[in-house]
Amino acid sequence: MPKTILIVDDSVTMVMSVKLALEGAGFTVHTAADGLQALGQLKGGIKPDLIITDINMPNMGGMELIKQVRGLPGFRFIPILTLTTESQAEKRDEAKKLGATGWLVKPVGGAELLKIIKQVLPGA
Amino acid sequence: MSTESVGGEADRAAWAAGGRQGDQVALLVDDHLRLDESIGEQLRAVSHDTEASAVALIEGVGALSAAATALLGLLGSSELSAGAMGAGADRGSASIVEIGNFVEELPDLLKTSVGGVHDAAVKEIGGLDVFVKVIVEITEQTKVLAINASIMASTVGRAGQAFKVIAAEVRSLSERSAKAATMIAAGLEAARAAMAEQLRRTHVDAQISKARRLVERVREAQAAYEDIRQYYKAHFEAVTEHNTKLAREISEILGQVQQQDVVRQRLERVLVGMSQRNEVLRDLPRALRDPSADLSVLATQMHAVLEGYVAGEKRHAAVPADNLAAPSKALPRIELF
Numbered sequence: 001m002p003k004t005i006l007i008v009d010d011s012v013t014m015v016m017s018v019k020l021a022l023e024g025a026g027f028t029v030h031t032a033a034d035g036l037q038a039l040g041q042l043k044g045g046i047k048p049d050l051i052i053t054d055i056n057m058p059n060m061g062g063m064e065l066i067k068q069v070r071g072l073p074g075f076r077f078i079p080i081l082t083l084t085t086e087s088q089a090e091k092r093d094e095a096k097k098l099g100a101t102g103w104l105v106k107p108v109g110g111a112e113l114l115k116i117i118k119q120v121l122p123g124a
Numbered sequence: 125m126s127t128e129s130v131g132g133e134a135d136r137a138a139w140a141a142g143g144r145q146g147d148q149v150a151l152l153v154d155d156h157l158r159l160d161e162s163i164g165e166q167l168r169a170v171s172h173d174t175e176a177s178a179v180a181l182i183e184g185v186g187a188l189s190a191a192a193t194a195l196l197g198l199l200g201s202s203e204l205s206a207g208a209m210g211a212g213a214d215r216g217s218a219s220i221v222e223i224g225n226f227v228e229e230l231p232d233l234l235k236t237s238v239g240g241v242h243d244a245a246v247k248e249i250g251g252l253d254v255f256v257k258v259i260v261e262i263t264e265q266t267k268v269l270a271i272n273a274s275i276m277a278s279t280v281g282r283a284g285q286a287f288k289v290i291a292a293e294v295r296s297l298s299e300r301s302a303k304a305a306t307m308i309a310a311g312l313e314a315a316r317a318a319m320a321e322q323l324r325r326t327h328v329d330a331q332i333s334k335a336r337r338l339v340e341r342v343r344e345a346q347a348a349y350e351d352i353r354q355y356y357k358a359h360f361e362a363v364t365e366h367n368t369k370l371a372r373e374i375s376e377i378l379g380q381v382q383q384q385d386v387v388r389q390r391l392e393r394v395l396v397g398m399s400q401r402n403e404v405l406r407d408l409p410r411a412l413r414d415p416s417a418d419l420s421v422l423a424t425q426m427h428a429v430l431e432g433y434v435a436g437e438k439r440h441a442a443v444p445a446d447n448l449a450a451p452s453k454a455l456p457r458i459e460l461f
Binding site for chain 2: 009017024104111120
């Protein structure tokens with residue numbers, strides 16, 4: 001059964017390009033335009049194997065999303081990767097403290113992204 | 125912060141001609157703000173246009189990716205079909221070779237069999253010669269018996285007349301036996317000759333040669349089939365390799381498209397910085413007209429805008445896409461916790 005990934009980003013190009021790359025590799029992909037929308041999907045029953053989220057987004061940013069997701073029952077150990085233009089250690093440390101699994105700075109090539117996903121999703 | 129609006133063209137002309145310093149600065153700031161508004165519109169248009177281009181590019185790449193995936197699927201399906209057909213062809217080819225080998229051996233088998241039958245028949249016919257000899261011997265003895273009986277009949281006179289008739293009958297039997305023996309011997313010889321002639325007419329050697337040519341053609345056909353299969357296999361592998369490479373390149377293109385988002389965010393930060401700066405500038409003409417106004421407040425506000433913008437840009441420092449781990453103080457682009 002294919003693994004499911006939730007992409008959270010307010011950029012149309014980011015969502016489209018990452019979705020296409022991941023679907024091409026055989027993953028099932030869900031998308032959300034911000035943290036609030038993503039949280040709604042998770043509470044609505046979507047159970048992804050991995051979440052890839054941007055940090056700076058309207059309505060609810062990536063940091064708050066990570067915090068909220070870790071508080072949801074059944075989502076404590078689901079890997080969460082951040083994919084952002086932020087490159088400051090403080091932000092990275094904050095994400096790590098909140099429970100992020102990894103920190104990726106845009107742009108990340110398709111092959112590179114798949115390599116990381118295989119590391120955090122063994123068997124993918 | 126408040127905003128200072130500038131009046132119509134008449135007011136502008138009057139202020140420019142000899143207005144107060146505050147009025148002239150108001151004109152200057154107004155033009156500056158209008159220029160910034162125009163620049164801002166262009167920057168937003170750039171962001172929108174590059175996004176539209178990136179979306180179109182992704183859609184095109186998506187269609188290309190779908191086509192490549194479909195082609196790979198088709199090739200995979202063809203490989204399975206070709207494998208099944210190849211297995212069938214191999215079985216057929218093996219059968220043909222088996223038949224060819226059988227055909228090749230058949231004339232020799234026939235030759236051996238026919239020769240065996242001939243030899244056996246000749247041997248049997250030769251065996252019948254003994255019976256002919258026996259008949260000839262019996263004939264000779266019967267002949268001698270007839271002569272003796274005839275002599276005996278003549279010595280006994282009249283009483284021997286009946287015995288003489290028997291002797292004549294015995295002689296006649298002897299002659300008929302001799303004729304029969306001759307006929308049997310001639311018949312056996314004729315049978316031997318007929319068998320030898322029939323064996324000679326079977327043209328076994330010619331058939332062997334024909335069968336060998338047939339087997340050779342079968343083997344040539346098999347070799348041609350093997351060549352075609354190897355040729356097809358080589359092309360199939362090349363196409364598969366190209367498609368795999370294409371899929372990889374498509375994936376990398378999609379990664380590069382992310383640069384549009386990086387540029388968009390950079391433009392947004394520029395627009396936010398310009399907006400914040402203009403908010404401060406809008407208060408400048410009024411402050412210049414007011415002798416009691418403290419210009420240092422505006423200077424502080426402007427400095428805060430500058431620091432905010434610079435700090436924001438530092439937080440989003442550009443990292444070369446080909447550096448997995450950027451040197452010195454910069455964070456690695458990819459880090460798993």
